[in-house]
Amino acid sequence: MASEPSATPMTLTTVVASTRPGRVGRSVADWFTARAAEYDGFESHLVDLRELALPFYDEPHPPALRQYTRSHTVEWSRIVDASDAFVFVTPEYNGGFPAR
Template sequence: MTTIAVITGSVRPGRAGSAVARWIAEKVNEVDGVDARVLELADFDLPVFAEEVPPMMAPAKDPAAVAWNKALAGFDAYIFVTPEYNHSVPGALKNAIDFITPSVLANRAIGLVGYSYSAGHRPIEHLRAILVNFTTGVVGPQVNLHLATDFAGGVFAPAAFHDGEVAALVKALVAQDGALAALR
């Protein structure tokens, strides 16, 4: 069984990412041998990163960061769901990543889902660059949602072709997890 955390990348009240993450988790859970659960970043109430040393030298001490790392450690793979803020990832998501102890994500499969008026391409590319630091297996298939077409009247209603993107993402995550499991 491959366990996957679907992580919302925004903490704003009324964030669209919660609906996207729930939809992704529902689609992922349709695949045999996979179990996905949504982790709402806002639930961890992480402060601004201000640890004495970076997590690559010592685990974070802040209680919220400890809880965040503990929650992440229970999964085989991760899907980050990110909006685009100023052509990049939200500050809250980058801050949360800064708290992660590298061994938590090491040799784990990671998938990316983005949404924006540019279909989330820019924040996804930034996440790829950020997550390489953790020795992760970020998969190639991704899901790109467009605010103008997949959020009709502000309500999340993804186009049907995205189902195939999610299926490709899950297939790649499961394969990557299988390949990396021996390294953990």
């Protein structure tokens, strides 16, 4: 028996993972987000890590405790909680994906 389509569309978050000056990743992610928005099954959002500006190691507690003290960490956690699926538009630098 076929299941009914969900009344609540899935939330798809596209993450721009390059923060590099002169990056091309943002334009690729903008293009993909617009294409994804054409499908009714998704609510399509874009998150740009350059705009979110998550620094390294500025929370005093381990992430597993979820005791965040910084507004950017709280915002990132909220985005992750609200998302059902992710697309990471990431470059490859020196054989790996960038940490920021």
